[in-house]
Every structure is written in structure tokens, then in C-alpha cells.
Amino acid sequence: MEKVIDESVQGKALSLEGKKDNSRKLYIESYGCQMNFSDSEIVASILANEGFNTTNTLEDADLVLVNTCSIREKAELTVRKRLEKFNAIKATKPHMKVGVLGCMAERLKSKLLEEEKIVDMVVGPDAYKDLPNLIQEIDEGRSAVNVILSKEETYGDVAPVRLNSNGVTAFVSITRGCDNMCTFCVVPFTRGRERSREPQSIIQEVDELWEKGYKEVTLLGQNVDSYLWYGGGLKKDFAKASEIQRATSVNFAKLLEMVALAQPKMRIRFSTSNPQDMTLDVIHTMSKYDNICKNIHLPVQSGSNRILKAMNRLHTREEYFELIDNIRAIIPDCGISQDMIAGFPTETEEDHKDTLSLMEYVKYDYGFMFAYSERPGTMAARKLEDDVPLHIKKRRLNEIIGLQREHCRLRTEQYVGKVQEVLIEGTSKKSLDHWMGRNSQNTVAVFPKEHYKVGDFVNVKMHSCTSATLIGEVVGYSDNN
């Protein structure tokens, strides 16, 4: 189980209906987290104004862009394989240009261009507004690089085009970058310092989505609980804010409420939460508004206090349990999911057992689990030897995955026999006669289509399940429809 939005969309070429007058063709492929997929929509929007329409056919493209992920070594290797493929095609199509976007562009900077000579253009995650200039450079036969990280850029003023959308669910980015400096993580280096997007532009985007027929938004950030708007600027500079800026500042709980009130029938999700930054205000706001989904993605990474400390996760196991207890007390039916890393440097069998016992305590609905992958430049890479042998990492990871699978089944089973509100997202992957959607807790449900349609909110009586999918039948429209 790799951490991705959906394994099946990794590397998918994104395309949409283009503008009539545009004559050039853009092929854009995305890897990694939801933020990357969301960024590709911003890139496509910027390039639509530069004469580019998107295509699904690589061979037709004038410009090939790959939005990349650096989170684990494997993610980078996948992209490198793709670059080889693009270069093979390019050899027969001299007009074709290839560009790298996102985290690998930022991490490797001009290396892919100057040393390896496998791309024409390198653009970091904060430099997409410079694409028109960079493309002009490559059109004139030069190579182009912009990997400058910004203190302000949030793309709040770029209306993303929705690529490969189901027309029902959409991502809305609310923060960029991360200040947490978890010692294993490359994100603070590739995505820069944390900054928040202006709340009115978020509300406006949500309003526009509702008008276009969207029924669910996921507010996105590396660490959404850390959202803080006080007129712009970096989160770390809030200490220097004026009194007025402080008095009118908007934190995540407030933003969540503003979005919930702006569109009371729109389902609202958010990702990702960080235990050290999540406040009780957020949990109370979730419980107050029916349209905020009862689901929290709350990565913990390890159950061992010693490892949490070495990871620079600024909470203990006991504090995490307290947070879980509070969530369960305030929102008894809340879905909770995790990210976990097996085999962080120095991890002992004892530490690993702490992880398993933490999982037993929480019994997560879902999880994304990884073997530790050393990332160059991170604190862990600089200070700690990657000393847990691969076979031990893998064995521990498998134990974590096995336990999660049990808990997942347990959590899914609890809905059998119950009626749940589900938003219909599209046709089930396994059957053309069935719809798929999710309940508030994010558990997938499938059921016969009957006369219902995509975008309907329906009540589904669940009669059985597999370990992660509910199977049921619609009993009627829900009140929210």
C-alpha cells in the first residue's frame, strides 16, 4: 500500500477539452501526493493561456511535462524510467520538449538538465507562473530552469482547470510547504516554507465548484491544522504580525467553519492533519457541521516515544492517545486513518511492538504504510545511519500491513446492517451496473445503479462487505440531496 491518492491514477496522463484557438499540445503526467495532482491542474490552467491544449497521446505532444515526487527513492526511480521513455520518443520527434515539474525538479535542480541532459526544462513547485517565460526560452532552443522557492506563492489567483475529473469531487489547496521538519521527510526542502492561501479565494473556489455541480471538496495541505492567514506571509513570521493582523487572523478551525457555512450542502474533507498541530477547536467544528465529513487522516509514523523523538514529531504516544480519545468523545463515529513508517534508523523490535500496540489502541479505519527510505539532505540522512536491514524493515512493514488489514475489516464490518449516506462518484471498478461512492468516514460503498446518478446523495443500506468495501442497496435520496 503505497501512499498515493489512488494507485491506479499514478502517472495517469491528465487531459480535458481544450480551447478552440490553441494549437499546441501538452501531455502532463503526475506522480505522488494529491497536492501534485492539484498543482498539475494549475499548470494546465496557466498553459491553456499560452496556446496549449492537453492530450492523452504522448506521441502527439509538443510539450511533455511530468510532475514528480521525491518522497521515497522508489518514487524517483519510477519517474526516471518515464524520462527514459520520453527521451526515446523525443529522438524521433525533434519538436518535442520535455520538462520536469515538482519535487524532483526542486531536489535535483539543474542536475537533470546539465549533468544528465535528459530534460529541456526544470520547474520547481513555486515557479509555475514563470512557465510562459521558461517555455519561450526552450522554444528559442535554450534550456530553462526555475527552482526558486517562494515566501508568498499560493496560486490563489489561478483558477485550476479540473483534469480527468468525475465532476463531483475536487481538491482545493489551502496551504503550501511545510515547517515541521520531520527528520525523515524531504518535503520541507522541496516545497519550501509554509504559507497559507487567502481565505476569500478559497471560499470563491468552493463556490465556483458548487456552481459547476461539484458536491465534495478536499482542502489540501501538507499540514492543514497549521493553516493561518493574517494578511499573507510565512507562518513562521506570525510572531511579528500587528495587533490588527492578529485580531483578524483565520486559523484552520475558522476556515473550516467558513467553508462549511459558505456551501452548507457541499461535503468537506481535509488532508493531512498533524497530531502536534490539531486543536480541539477543529474537532468541535467538525462535529458542529453535518457537511464536514467525519474522517481524519492523522499520520503518526511510529508508536515508540524514542522513535517519535528521533523523527522530530513533536508529540508523545500518550499525547496521541489523548487526541484520539478526544476525537472519539466528541465525534464517536469518526473515521481515523494513519501513515506509518517501518524501520526508521535505530528502530528496535521493542519500538516496532510499540507501533503495533498503538495500532491496536486506535484500530484505524485505513492506513498508508511504508518502509523507511533515506532521503538525501534530510536530518535523518545526515545524522543517522540507515541501519535497519532491508529484510527486517520488510518483515515489520508486513506485520503492520497485516494488522491494519484486520482493523480495516473490523471497521468496515461495523457499517453492515446500517444505513449510510453516500455521495455517488462514478461507476464501480468491478461492475458496470453498480455505482461507487463513500460514506462520511471515507469508506467505499458499491450498490446497484437503479435510476440514481453521479452526484446524488443517497442513503444506502449496507448488507455485506469485503475488507475495505461496503456492498449495499439504495433506500432513497438522503436529506442532503
Ligand code: SAH
Ligand atoms: N504531511 C504530509 C506528509 C507527506 S509525506 C501529507 O500531506 O501527507 C506522506 C507520508 O510519506 C508521510 O506521512 C510518511 O509516512 C511517508 N514518508 C515521508 N518520508 C518518508 C521516508 N523518507 N521514508 C518512508 N516514508 C516516508
Ligand code: F3S
Ligand atoms: Fe513531511 Fe512532517 Fe511536513 S512528514 S510534509 S515534514 S509534517
